[in-house]
Amino acid sequence: MKRFFFGIVAVMALLVGFGSTAQATNNFTISNYSVDMELGRDSEQRSTLRTKLTITADFPPRQNHGIAPVFVKKYNGHPTHFTLESVTDERGTPLEHKWHNDELRIGNKDTYVKGKKIYVITYTQRDVTKLYHDTGKQEFYWDAIGTAWQVPIQSASVTLKLSPELVAAKRTNLQCYQGRFGSNQRCEVREQGDTLTATARALPKMAGVTVAVGFAPGTFAAYQMSFMEQLIDWWAKLQLVLLAVALILAGVIIVAYYRSIGRRKELEPIPPEYLPPRGTSVTTSAKLVQPFHMVKGSVMAAQMIDLAVRHYIQVIEVKPRTTWRTAEYEVKVIQAPGKLLAEEQEMLRNIFGSSPKVGKRLNLKTLRNNAPYAARVRYSAKQMKGRLTNDYGLQAREPQHTQRFRRYAIIISIFTVLLLSPVLLVLAGMVFCLSFGKVLTDKGLALRRHLAGLKRYIGVAEVERLQMLQSPEGAEKVKIDAADEKQLVKLYERVLPYAVLFGQEKEWSAQLGKYYEQVGEQPDWYSGQGAFNAAAFATGMNGLSSVASSASDYSSTSGGSTGGGFAGGGGGGGGGGGW
Structure with missing residues (x-):
């Protein structure tokens, strides 16, 4: 408090000093x-x-x-x-x-x-x-x-x-x-x-x-403008026109870019999917489809719920949510993380500060305004980019994409020189940078299609979901009895992390809660004073995600002659x- 007070005093003294100097020169x-x-x-x-x-x-x-x-x-x-x-x-x-x-x-x-x-x-x-x-x-x-x-x-x-x-x-x-x-x-x-x-x-x-x-x-x-003034005036007006053209072109090119790296033409048809993709973490899924506006919720919350549902951690509510504050949670390690994927293990290390042992607990509140934690998250985000390409083969440089966008950049550069347009120069630079974008591989396209199908399944009404599960296609993909509520609970738990990821957790957790009531059980991966609320948990995790994200950015019209x-x-x- 003293430091804050003296800091304010120092700033005020500087401001007064600057003001008094300016006043003195006019005295x-x-x-x-x-x-x-x-x-x-x-x-x-x-x-x-x-x-x-x-x-x-x-x-x-x-x-x-x-x-x-x-x-x-x-x-x-x-x-x-x-x-x-x-x-x-x-x-x-x-x-x-x-x-x-x-x-x-x-x-x-x-x-x-x-x-x-x-x-x-x-x-x-x-x-x-x-x-x-x-x-x-x-x-x-x-x-x-x-x-x-x-x-x-x-x-x-x-x-x-x-x-x-x-x-x-x-x-x-x-x-x-x-x-x-x-x-x-x-x-x-x-x-x-x-x-x-x-x-x-x-x-x-x-x-x-x-x-x-x-x-x-x-x-x-x-007054008559000189030839040079006319030329400058014409050039300035041209730049305004080119600015409008550049904005339209930028929009068209960005849409084309995302369609290219996401292989949009090859995405359809999208069949419904009922289970999370095998061998892929929530974090990897989120990173892959984030450019295509599919991620609406907290990636951190979704990944933690996924680890909880798979019984690697337990989520413990220590203070319930009130009108004035979000709920407070702890996480407890209940299974050694050695078999987890690299990014899943890394997330636990980021939270606990090192690889945690079974039984270790941590209050998630301690991660707020935690600079070392934010630095670890920032480093992990950089690592994740390389994993998509080098470790999992989900993205790769594609010569056809590179050549097409560099060709666009060259064409725009020619007009930049002819029209002496700084606006087009900026656009050409942007398009050239887009030429380095990585395109989904066949494996990456299959994962995007699977996630799109899972999102579609989560988004339909419950009656339609049950009909999908009972269809021949659904029965072939998911070996469960749609009439067995206990089996439905397990299925819904497995999909819950992706409902959080896609921003559909409120409806999904509400339906899951009904099934918990019908079978007379509560999730064994959660401990609290009431039923698990995925939306409330996601809200709390959003706060932590924003802390980590902000830390990663250190880096006269009238005359007068008549009176x-x-x-x-x-x-x-x-x-x-x-x-």
Whole structure:
């Protein structure tokens, strides 16, 4: 508890430290922020803008290296061809600066500044006007001082100089808004010849100045994408189409992959099966058919019940299930595991930590949050992959499958190169990986068919199950008297692990419980305060399975020139602070 408490304190201290550092770099004042803009047209009648910022900042000692204004380089969804011309002091001396995305850091990281410092930043842009349908004007609606400045500004002024042809053009009066984003508080505006001037009062943090002036439609040529921009735009749209195509193709290819490795065309017909497959463990069965969506329950629970039914272990309920908790179980070894299959012995070693002796007991609750147990399970899962191929001959590499999927990958790769598509590149890589998939051998196909038949038998109604057992085919496969309830109990017990595996344990155990009542017996492989509940046991085992699984994963649409605008509603803008 103490460690937890001190850990929380340490994390909080770090967060506070980071926050205080960020606040400290913005603990200065901009005494004056002057914006001088020149709006004109180029030879193509497209709008041009040249801006000079003069920012006077007052710094405390040993805190800041300089200022870090942030610029918005797009307007109305297109680039404005932002070009930085110069960064100097008031005497024209160049200042050291460096871009960090859209943030321009001015100053030297090894040097602090203090007192009054003046920064002069000059840059150009184009295509800075837009036709607003609500005002019917082509507007220069611009955030001259953005609403994202992290420091207060004591005084601010914006000057907009119009080129001679724009002075002669029909236009509206200059509108100006100041304050935080959304504010419609007006600024003081003056017009003199070709120059429009707006003066703002003191601006708090996160406040700016926006100006707007409208011109008659057709004053400026609309933005036109360059050939390269058109090419990039076309390519981006193509990628969206290819993404949709790739998703469809991926779905089709994955379905084809599972049909190929599972030999789906050869699976039918599937006759009903009444007994578990001989010489195969529940774990192996689960691993084989897991890709085909047949496994719905806990593999661990199914395998443990199988060992219990075969009298290798006994399941002991030590605490019954309540509304608030699952039942608690112990397992007891009642027969030496030497004759079990390798993966069955391995499961017992995983649970007990070593090969258990007869009489040894373990409370399954101790496996929760047990890292060594989880590591053993993870290792066993890796071993199981090799056993299917090398030990049991259920899967194998199949040249025809490999060649087909590599051919698919090559075709997709060709289109990847032609269309320069990263989406198709990912798809080609995925398909190439699928070419390494292992296909069911004849033995593996027979086992899959047997398990599918057993699942079908478990899933039908009891009356139909009895009819199957009494049919000539059923009588040939299972030598029991369907009218003898004791024999039915033994049959149902043997099939119970697979009912758990296929997620059908509730119905199966309910029918098994009825037969127990009719013969007046309880399973000798189970000990508890009531009848054995396979569903409750499977629920408890699901918890352990999830623990092991998680451990295995360590590994603005309106214009502003007619007075309906607001601060922060135009183009340009940005903000900044210190660094």
